[in-house]
Amino acid sequence: MRITVDRDRCEGHGVCETAAPELFLIDDEGDLVFHFEGREIPEEQRAPATNSVLTCPVAALKLEG
Structure with missing residues (x-):
């Protein structure tokens, strides 16, 4: 399992x-x-x-694998 971060979406909450x-x-x-x-x-x-992926308020995290 990996996580990818969409840095353009991330707002630093x-x-x-x-x-x-x-x-x-x-x-x-x-x-x-x-x-x-x-x-x-x-x-x-x-x-x-x-849990971190599911709770990100701007959907900047995505699970892979």
């Missing part, structure tokens, strides 16, 4: 960071930092990763 703080961070400039960009999500992080 931080809902993903709340749902999966091990995967996401909103930096001091309000930009999303995704720690697993282009990589597989570890098994133990799949539930929080899925």
